[in-house]
Amino acid sequence: xxxxxxxxxxxxxxxxxxxxxxxxxxxxxxxxxxxxxxxxxxxxxxxxxxxxxxxxxxxxxxxxxxxxxxxxxxxxxxxxxxxxxxxxxxxxxxxxxxxxxxxxxxxxxxxxxx
Amino acid sequence: xxxxxxxxxxxxxxxxxxxxxxxxxxxxxxxxxxxxxxxxxxxxxxxxxxxxxxxxxxxxxxxxxxxxxxxxxxxxxxxxxxxxxxxxxxxxxxxxxxxxxxxxxxxxxxxxx
Numbered sequence: 280x281x282x283x284x285x286x287x288x289x290x291x292x293x294x295x296x297x298x299x300x301x302x303x304x305x306x307x308x309x310x311x312x313x314x315x316x317x318x319x320x321x322x323x324x325x326x327x328x329x330x331x332x333x334x335x336x337x338x339x340x341x342x343x344x345x346x347x348x349x350x351x352x353x354x355x356x357x358x359x360x361x362x363x364x365x366x367x368x369x370x371x372x373x374x375x376x377x378x379x380x381x382x383x384x385x386x387x388x389x390x391x392x393x
Numbered sequence: 394x395x396x397x398x399x400x401x402x403x404x405x406x407x408x409x410x411x412x413x414x415x416x417x418x419x420x421x422x423x424x425x426x427x428x429x430x431x432x433x434x435x436x437x438x439x440x441x442x443x444x445x446x447x448x449x450x451x452x453x454x455x456x457x458x459x460x461x462x463x464x465x466x467x468x469x470x471x472x473x474x475x476x477x478x479x480x481x482x483x484x485x486x487x488x489x490x491x492x493x494x495x496x497x498x499x500x501x502x503x504x505x506x
Contacts, residue, residue, distance in 0.1 A: 285436075312493075321482065321498035322437075337493075369436055373494075379444045380425040380486035382494055384436035 281306045285370050285385035292357075292364075292392055300355045300368055300388045308374030311353035312382065315339060316367040325368075328353055357390060365392045395420040399483045399497030406473055406504050414468040414500045416457075416483035424485040426450075426459055426466040431480045431499070440468075440481070473504045 283304045292298045304311065310329045314322040324337030328347040342361025347353055357364045367389050371382040400415040418424060425444045429437040441450030446461035455470045466483060483497040 283436075319498070322496045324493060327493065371437075379442065380494060381427055381439050381442055382437075384429075384438070386436045387434075 283370055283372055283383055283385035285368075285388050288386065288388060290388060290390045292390065294392055295359045297356055297358050298364075298390065300357070300370075300390070302353045302355065302370035302385060303351055304353075304370075304372045304383075305351060306372055306374065306383060307350070308372035308383070309350070310373040311347070312371040312373070313337075313343075313345065313353070313355045314369040314371065316369060316387075322369065325355065364390055366390060395424060395485050395487060395495045397483050397485050397495050397497040399481075400500050401498070402480075402500040402502065404500060404502045406502070408475055408504055408506050409472045410504075412468070412470040412473045412477075412502070414481055414483075414502070416466045416468065416497060418464050418466065418483075418485045420464075420485055420487055422487045423461070424487045426457070427484040427486075427494075428455070428457055428466070428468050429482040429484060429496075431482065433479075437482060473502070475504050475506055478502055478504045 286301045312327040313325040323339050325343050326345040328334035344356045369387050370385045396419045427442045428440040430440045431437045441452040443450040443459035449458045457466050457468045480499045480501045482499045486494040
């Protein structure tokens, strides 16, 4: 079945450490997105990529980095520069000839900084 | 750019009650509109969508009508179930440019037996 796979589902890190969240899709979508979700604040866009080897900052990119070397993969690194990294992270993709703008989401990764 | 405002929660209902969650949008052009649902600990799932004025999206007993005159896309269900307990997000996107999907802040619904 086609879909988006995020890993790990739960991740704990000590302060000062970088961590990388994986996002893989087999939907053949061109565009991929990373969102951060905090209680009561909805979804905030971190980075997005509309095509391989290209990506743009979203609304809250500081302290994060991404790469898009393959169409299927869009990993997110949470660096030690991110002041408050504890959150639920969601990856999404968009594409297909019949797409009307909707995003397809993974199951999310919950990061906790100890 | 686009923006979406939806009813703040939380909303608590008894089983079989009528549900309305309000959503209004501000957008350039004519956006496509969506409702997503998020069950505890999971990602978002598309619940329904409408791509032009007067379209009605429907799924699993939920409905929403794209009202251009009031720039609204309110979510309704005639009889909610305990299994409908989740967070609901309204979203909008204008196709054709580099516009990104914009979400409301989410409304948490709890349905009690």
